Amino acid sequence: MYVMYKRLQQLRRGIALPAPGVPGSLALRHVDCGSCNGCEHELANAAAPHYDFGRYGLSMVASPRHADVLLITGTVTRRMAGPLLAAYEAMPEPRLVAALGNCALGVDVIANPDELAGPAEDLLPVDIRIPGCPPSPSEIVEALLDAMPLLRRPIRKDEA
Numbered sequence: 001m002y003v004m005y006k007r008l009q010q011l012r013r014g015i016a017l018p019a020p021g022v023p024g025s026l027a028l029r030h031v032d033c034g035s036c037n038g039c040e041h042e043l044a045n046a047a048a049p050h051y052d053f054g055r056y057g058l059s060m061v062a063s064p065r066h067a068d069v070l071l072i073t074g075t076v077t078r079r080m081a082g083p084l085l086a087a088y089e090a091m092p093e094p095r096l097v098a099a100l101g102n103c104a105l106g107v108d109v110i111a112n113p114d115e116l117a118g119p120a121e122d123l124l125p126v127d128i129r130i131p132g133c134p135p136s137p138s139e140i141v142e143a144l145l146d147a148m149p150l151l152r153r154p155i156r157k158d159e160a
């Protein structure tokens with residue numbers, strides 16, 4: 001039995017299957033909370049054919065109810081704070097929050113502070129930080145793939 005288990009582990013590594021309990025895909029719900037659209041441009045590039053993040057199991061979804069990751073761009077404006085929190089509340093557990101770009105991380109903010117509710121971290125527990133102004137498509141993809149083990153689910157007996 002032990003030998004079979006070791007062989008199964010080697011096989012998983014050989015064909016790059018995720019470890020038991022680690023998801024092989026992430027569904028992303030993007031919320032633009034007040035960005036200049038630079039981060040959106042690079043996010044769109046990450047999904048476009050050259051980088052094609054879908055081949056790694058990353059996909060954009062239209063509803064937070066179907067999402068694993070809430071992907072935030074821009075510093076959160078006061079008007080967007082409510083919709084952002086509503087999107088987070090609609091997500092099923094387990095869920096992750098990603099702050100994409102310096103604005104979402106509260107770095108080098110150039111807008112009027114009176115209009116801002118703050119960086120994403122002031123409103124939600126941020127699990128994934130993707131710095132840059134804007135971060136490159138490959139940095140976005142790498143950060144999201146690195147976060148997959150954070151979304152562990154309980155292991156069923158037949159997967160152990």
Ligand code: SF4
Binds near residue numbers: 134
């Ligand atoms: S981090 Fe840079 S590119 Fe992204 S929204 Fe802010 S100013 Fe625009």
